[in-house]
Amino acid sequence: MTTYGILIFDGAEELDIVGPWEVFTFSSRRRDRVDTAVLIAQNLDPVKCNQGMRVLPDHTFDDHPPLDVLLVPGGAHSRIEALMADPAVLDWIKRTAAQSDWATSVCTGAFLMHAAGPSRGRRVATERPLEDELEARGDITVVRDARYVVDGNLLSSQGVSAGIDMALWLIGRLHGRDHARDVMSGIQYEPAPPYLADEPL
Amino acid sequence: MTTYGILIFDGAEELDIVGPWEVFTFSSRRRDRVDTAVLIAQNLDPVKCNQGMRVLPDHTFDDHPPLDVLLVPGGAHSRIEALMADPAVLDWIKRTAAQSDWATSVCTGAFLMHAAGPSRGRRVATERPLEDELEARGDITVVRDARYVVDGNLLSSQGVSAGIDMALWLIGRLHGRDHARDVMSGIQYEPAPPYLADEPL
Secondary structure: OOEEEEEOOOOEOHHHHHHHHHHHHHHHHOOOOOOEEEEEEOOOOOEEOOOOOEEEOOEEOOEOOOOOEEEEOOEOHHHHHHHOOOHHHHHHHHHHHHHOOEEEEEOOHHHHHHHHOOOOOOEEOOOHHHHHHHHHOOOOEEOOOOOEEEEOOEEEEOOOOHHHHHHHHHHHHHHOHHHHHHHHHHOOOOOOOOOOOOOOO | OOEEEEEOOOOEOHHHHHHHHHHHHHHHHOOOOOOEEEEEEOOOOOEEOOOOOEEEOOEEOOEOOOOOEEEEOOEOHHHHHHHOOOHHHHHHHHHHHHHOOEEEEEOOHHHHHHHHOOOOOOEEOOOHHHHHHHHHOOOOEEOOOOOEEEEOOEEEEOOOOHHHHHHHHHHHHHHOHHHHHHHHHHOOOOOOOOOOOOOOO
16 A cells, blocks of 8 residues: 655746656556655645646645655745745755655756755756756755656656656655556557657648 | 647546656657647546556546547556446547547557447557457457557557557657657667666676
């Protein structure tokens, strides 16, 4: 039984959240629903994500089950900056990461993991345009050109869609490769990005 | 200016909705936010998606802007069956598809498109395990082994994650290949599915 907790906040990027959410919950469905995934926010008000989708949190910082996996998404730069100056958020991330088996982030969620402490002295991935900016903050190594980076129990991915690959890797690590492959098959994760070639219309 | 409308309902699959949503909204962001994407439901109550995420609709069937693109997601089989027997839903899909430039579906959304009429006599994609079942309903051709299928202004994709590729194709068709490539770069859509090989742990 694995409990996944995803932090959500105003300005969080929708696919940073829902890519891993779909992987974790579909994984549970293929395991007789023994796992749990929850969305955690500072309070129970609807969260307005970066592109305008409004999502209801399941739990608050003070009232959520113990987590095996913490996931911190990225989002609007202005909101990430604001959260990096919010002691309640940083304290929760630091405390919850320490109590979880895995501390994970997608995209600019890596900035929150750095501000809160868990990624100090570690190797991480983040959104490509902000790799230099994250490294300039000090006491962190940003790995370029890796879709996701595993450093001990710290797991981080590049931008937005990369959270899907990271989450698939994690369920394979937790529950086996065959299970991860079964989930990939279930969500038909056989990507076919368009326009990789230039051909006549 | 393109207006995208995504149908949401209890039991809709989260990534069916949010994959295209992220693509459409990120596309608008790269176009000075001239486009609009909205979530449309039968009423304004929170929608509980198939894996438990609760999302707030932006509009109801009776109160939404004219759409250029309609998207119908898939979801829990029991819910899809129920919607296929709901005249209000079928009538809205039929009417809205007729008034839109593009009628699109992800996964088992293709069953709703068939029940409502827009895909009768056309070629479509759907979730792999249900291809035979959809074709058995008659007056429709299910294309196997195509990530998404374009038949006139009817666009349909395979299961869950395939909606991302379909949406990327559509924004390229609407706003140019270079734009679609820019959006792919922005959401770092360079998929790297894990466990495609078997190597020592």
